[in-house]
Amino acid sequence: MDLVAVLKEGGLGSLRLLGQVLAIVVPLMVALSLLEWGRAFERISARVGASLGRLGLGEHAIFPLLVGALWGVTYGAGALLQAGREGRLRPAELGILGLFLGLCHALIEDTGLFALQGASIWWLLPGRIVVSVVVTAACWRWVVPGRPSTPGDETSRAAPAPPL
């Protein structure tokens, strides 16, 4: 094995990879920062909040959903934690959000970084979203916290709201 060749390939290759990461991460952070400045997430959650009630998500769940889908679980976790601490999320909402965001977060960044490695964005992004929606719809009852629920357990649907 030619160590010099390995070092050269590693050096050049990792530099190129870093350039690609920079090209995705910096514009994304700028865009998200500008959205934050315009309070876009608050506006969107206010607008679509009510209509998403059909999904079992109340309006207080929309902000964490948006932040988590765009940023990621650990950071979006901040929004979830805040909503949770303020007692605004019901157990069912926590189950739905936790499962969906577990499967489907940091959408732009994850997709972009892998697309730069040659993956097809047209399969990656819709594929992930569709799979996440299907799995969440099928399995959310199994992950609702606070009760030993089983898949298809209808009782957890009527999880009582925690005291505010």
Place this chain on the structure above:
Amino acid sequence: MACETATEAPLSEMKPPVPSPPATWQGALGRGVVGGLHTTWELAVVMVPVYFLVTLLKYSPFMPWLSRLLRPAMGLFGLPGDAAVPLVGGLLINFYVALGAVAPLGLTPREVTVLGLMLVIAHSLPMEGVVLGKLGARGGRITLLRGLTAAGAGVLARLLPLGQ
């Protein structure tokens, strides 16, 4: 974004809930650029060493052996045995390890798409599972579902017209 990098920090130091929005667009721009550079640096620390290691591994006699060993398992997803390196690294450690490890392998676009689909669905499983648990969600069950979903998506992806 900072989401995944924050996973390196102990949970007690997890970022506070969503920061207050920047007051001006210039402030937003600056915060975005600084945040992007900072994040890229944090990722570089992970990705560059992994890139070198995998390049070294690629030319070592160990890789053909590992590849042969894992070919049957990875074949379920239509992937070569080597792809197990980024897959396992991504599942157990984080997305950026996977990214650093996939780049030197020279996989076909089709293979990167399948691997990418699996990895965007399931990555950093131990760490993100703990974060979800800390939020009050059922971290263990969600993590299990993520793993199963990724495997299912990988198997299904063989049926998709992804090209070469």
